[in-house]
Amino acid sequence: MARPKTYLDLLKAVDSFPYIDIARTPNDDHEESSYYQLLLPSDPRPHGYMLPSVVKKIPWTSDFEVSHDCPRTVQVLDKSHGRDTAAACNQAFASVIARAIESGAFATLGRPFREDYKILGAKYPSVQLLRAAAPLFGVCCRGAHMTAYVRTDEGMKIWVPRRSAHLFTYPRMLDTTVAGGVRAEESPFECIVHESDEEASLPTDFVRKHARACSATTYVEQRNSGFGGEFGLMVPVCLYLYDIELPFDIVPTPRDDEVEEFYLWDVDRVKKALANEEFKTNCAAVMIDFFIRHGIITDENESDYLEIISRLHRALPVPTSPTAT
Known part of the structure; x- marks a missing residue:
């Protein structure tokens, strides 16, 4: 039986490019x-x-x-x-x-x-x-991810989707509630708005009013042959992160063919899924960042806390602003 993965193990899997000055x-x-x-x-x-x-x-x-x-x-x-x-x-x-x-x-x-x-x-x-x-x-790829959660008498619960079986990458693995690549002509927030409708059938007006920009995570992937036959591609990534608290009467529902179903899980069930590597690799990083921001992962309960923080915010080897040197 495989050893359960730690949070640091999961981050090393997504932030996989060697720490060298290219x-x-x-x-x-x-x-x-x-x-x-x-x-x-x-x-x-x-x-x-x-x-x-x-x-x-x-x-x-x-x-x-x-x-x-x-x-x-x-x-x-x-x-x-x-x-x-x-x-x-x-x-x-x-x-x-x-x-x-x-x-x-x-x-x-x-x-x-x-x-x-x-x-x-x-x-x-x-x-x-x-x-x-x-x-x-090898240019920086931008994405936007939003985690939807509900506060209940039993504590926080998180909406977790399962990817469709036909997807080219990570079929049937767990994902962020709403996520997508940020198109050249749009902002990360606009990406979240249209993906919320397309992937989860969330009301656009509600998302525009209540989605909260809260963080960003950066990492550098070393792509394997499963991403087009070229092992070793260096891919810098920036994911803009959003949270949204949903009322009980708004339930994410698949609209396009990318999501198979949604689960409303408590924190312990999500932790178990992370340890078992059930999440798409970058979505595991997004969930770990969510846990840190909501006080679920702290320095008191996680021995790798500072290393985890560092891995979530890697300095990218390419410019991120027009004036960066």
Whole structure:
């Protein structure tokens, strides 16, 4: 019988990329130190880190300049010559990703994520690229998660959904009450509003009035072959976290085909599910953050408390604001 997982075990599973300084690690034969820096026009800061295997497979266009010198770089060129740098970047990404899709080199590009992610921290808004391609370029992926709970005479209870069996990733595992990737054109809050309706049938007016922005968690994944055939993808992630207290007469109900059913569980049942690795990996991190904010996990009852806090708020290796250096 497998040993129950600790909260720190669960966080290490999602924050899985080695704690190395990618930008300062010299190029050599080790995969984790061979990443190419993704550079935007007129900006020396790397906005992503790409595997050599990915750089080799992408059918590059003349909008990019690839250098194999140290440091290895993939430079996006500004064909607009400063007149509309963002539009030039977006066109460059769209063209090269279209060619990559046509080539069939990456299984991940066949997924049904047709919306764009914006590149967090770009100097000129809004530079964006296809969501399914974001991990290949190593750019920061943004998501928004909301945990819904109810206060009862027996204590707090939490609404926990089970993912549908047909989903490509983590089928039938437990999830956050409401969650989704943040599209380039929307805010994290607007993401929560539309996902609340689509995934849980929650009243839009109620969500707009009562959803509370409360935190954010950051981590860096090392993707395995299950995410498109490229082991070692470096994927920085920022999840914006929201809470909402629901009255008894508002019950989350599946609307789309991503959720199989919802459970209303007490804290002890959720703890057991976490220990048994029943949650999708990043949703386990979201639940742990929820437990900390609500005083369920404290320094008094958790020996790894400070390490857990650190793991939930990892410094990302890419800019998170236009002025970050």
